């Protein structure tokens with residue numbers, strides 16, 4: 001599982017950098033594990049350089065720059081596999097024939113994540129909606145279902161795009177317990193679409209140590225040097241893993257969720273003496289896989305009494321990932337003259353039209369959104385050996401599955 005969590009983290013950082021480029025003051029939230037799984041699903045149907053590019057984007061390609069496609073590829077005459085040879089009996093062992101992307105490892109991770117226990121809600125779902133008329137390979141259908149729980153559905157983008165849109169939205173709404181409605185607004189899906197990959201994740205959990213609602217008070221959140229905004233600031237004092245990254249001037253706090261299988265890790269730049277907020281950019285530019293592991297490792301943090309101030313927040317993020325994935329190197333799959341999805345469908349003309357990702361995360365005292373409450377003003381005492389973690393300015397956070405060290409969500413909160 002180690003290499004897969006590393007690959008997901010590397011992918012997470014690449015994607016964050018892309019999404020963050022023009023979003024300095026914007027909230028960001030996405031789920032690297034969810035998108036990785038979705039792309040791995042598409043990879044099952046891809047061949048040749050189309051597949052190799054996905055491996056590269058997902059950081060699962062072993063030979064750097066190597067162009068070998070493994071023993072199953074490369075030597076066959078064009079179209080040989082799909083047209084002349086009678087189709088083999090579908091079998092699970094055929095799902096994992098690529099050397100670099102270990103589909104079984106992804107499946108194992110999914111199984112682990114979907115059995116987190118009663119105190120978590122984590123729904124993670126992928127579906128491929130394909131234009132009717134494209135005949136799908138039985139082998140692909142079986143692997144997609146067995147390994148990724150994905151059910152392909154045919155829709156008629158060409159003839160009835162509005163009905164297709166409603167069908168996709170209805171599926172998303174039911175998979176996310178009603179939390180994500182109208183994934184696609186009217187008019188967003190193109191009537192020329194052939195294959196639309198929809199990937200959703202919904203997460204809800206309660207803290208190991210809940211915040212008391214009566215301690216939540218309105219406080220200012222500094223959006224930047226000049227602007228503030230009142231937020232509902234939660235408060236609690238407790239024993240938490242806490243660390244300080246000297247070279248970044250940033251605090252790290254781990255807030256565990258129930259049963260400690262998952263934690264939220266928050267990276268908070270220090271407030272400057274001049275009243276300006278700390279520099280998120282510096283953390284962002286030094287954020288590598290190694291640093292992230294180091295900063296958030298139990299060795300680096302120690303259990304301390306911490307006064308935690310954290311705004312209540314709800315984040316929703318929708319991304320059409322077509323453009324960023326192409327920038328990251330996945331170009332062939334979107335290009336009609338290059339896409340090789342021959343393991344998915346017999347048709348040569350299949351291309352990927354859209355990759356859409358939507359995330360919804362809700363953070364509050366209990367796990368349910370309560371009306372704003374006003375409580376007594378908090379008196380800050382100067383108790384020795386008590387750290388203060390005051391998240392009243394932009395910070396980065398991620399939600400980690402601790403046993404596998406996998407990043408489920410990664411986000412930046414600029415404005416609660």
Ligand SMILES: *[C@@H]1O[C@H](CO)[C@@H](O)[C@H](O)[C@H]1NC(C)=O
Nearest residue numbers: 048074076077078079340342
């Ligand atoms: C895969 O790539 C090889 C080598 O570039 C090529 O000969 C073959 O035709 C391709 N396979 C398909 C199904 O396009």
Ligand SMILES: *[C@@H]1O[C@H](CO)[C@@H](O)[C@H](O)[C@H]1NC(C)=O
Nearest residue numbers: 331332334335336337338339
């Ligand atoms: C698709 O690939 C062809 C052949 O390499 C190229 O000429 C064309 O510009 C590409 N199309 C797009 C939309 O990138």
